[in-house]
Amino acid sequence: MTNKLFQMKPIKMGNGFYIKPITDFEDFSKVIDVFKEWPFDEPLTLEDKKEEYNGYLKNGLCLGFYHNTGDIMGLAGLMHEVEEEHEEYFAPQAGKLNPFYIYGLATLPEYRGHGVCTTLMEVIHDIALENNIDFIYLRTQLEGSMSEGLCRKLGYTDMCQNSKKIVQTVTFERGTTGEIGSDDRQFLIYPISEEGKEILVETGAIVPEKSKVKKLS
Numbered sequence: 289m290t291n292k293l294f295q296m297k298p299i300k301m302g303n304g305f306y307i308k309p310i311t312d313f314e315d316f317s318k319v320i321d322v323f324k325e326w327p328f329d330e331p332l333t334l335e336d337k338k339e340e341y342n343g344y345l346k347n348g349l350c351l352g353f354y355h356n357t358g359d360i361m362g363l364a365g366l367m368h369e370v371e372e373e374h375e376e377y378f379a380p381q382a383g384k385l386n387p388f389y390i391y392g393l394a395t396l397p398e399y400r401g402h403g404v405c406t407t408l409m410e411v412i413h414d415i416a417l418e419n420n421i422d423f424i425y426l427r428t429q430l431e432g433s434m435s436e437g438l439c440r441k442l443g444y445t446d447m448c449q450n451s452k453k454i455v456q457t458v459t460f461e462r463g464t465t466g467e468i469g470s471d472d473r474q475f476l477i478y479p480i481s482e483e484g485k486e487i488l489v490e491t492g493a494i495v496p497e498k499s500k501v502k503k504l505s
């Protein structure tokens with residue numbers, strides 16, 4: 289039995305393409321394998337993939353973007369919670385807010401640049417509104433991220449702690465060599481509700497954009 293987010297109806301796009309929760313692990317597996325490739329080089333064993341997919345089934349949502357042939361083109365996976373290892377970045381007052389954490393975004397290389405991921409993100413925003421979500425956040429690479437520009441265009445802003453941009457150094461195993469590598473990640477955040485926005489600003493998780501109007505001297 290999956291959680292209620294997985295019970296949403298498929299969304300038909302004009303050209304016969306559609307978006308729906310991924311209920312076939314093989315579809316998920318096919319897309320998520322992009323993280324085995326350059327520049328990610330993640331080991332991603334079958335067990336890793338099953339664990340991630342089961343996490344979505346239990347407490348999140350994994351949306352697939354499908355071709356009119358029924359082939360999967362891309363996905364967006366989210367968890368209905370703040371990840372345990374990110375809790376320290378949020379002030380206690382933010383604990384009462386209802387979040388989505390976007391854990392995985394991927395489009396198969398042959399379908400990139402046609403709005404698959406942007407459309408999935410827009411659908412997630414609608415689902416967030418319907419489910420009284422207060423904010424959405426995600427983690428991207430600090431340098432060379434493929435999703436940062438896309439998210440900023442959608443209105444995402446830097447996630448901060450005490451008004452200072454958060455940079456997290458992450459260590460990971462390289463899939464091809466087994467070596468341990470490390471790199472820096474940043475967080476982007478998007479308030480959905482008014483209360484979410486207020487609390488995130490008050491607690492320094494979001495720094496409102498400085499006025500672009502020059503002060504008169």
Ligand SMILES: CC(C)(COP(=O)(O)OP(=O)(O)OC[C@H]1O[C@@H](n2cnc3c(N)ncnc32)[C@H](O)[C@@H]1OP(=O)(O)O)[C@@H](O)C(=O)NCCC(=O)NCCS
Pocket residue numbers: 322362392393394395396399400401402403404405406407427428429432433434435436437438
């Ligand atoms: C990020 C990703 C999911 C975008 O999917 P997509 O369906 O091609 O995205 P869209 O067509 O909706 O949007 C394209 C936007 O993505 C961004 N983008 C795509 N490729 C990029 C790259 N190589 N470098 C920087 N930005 C890139 C740009 O902002 C681009 O907008 P533009 O076309 O106006 O320049 C896809 O490139 C991908 O699967 N990358 C590998 C996995 C990944 O990086 N996931 C995110 C981890 S948080």
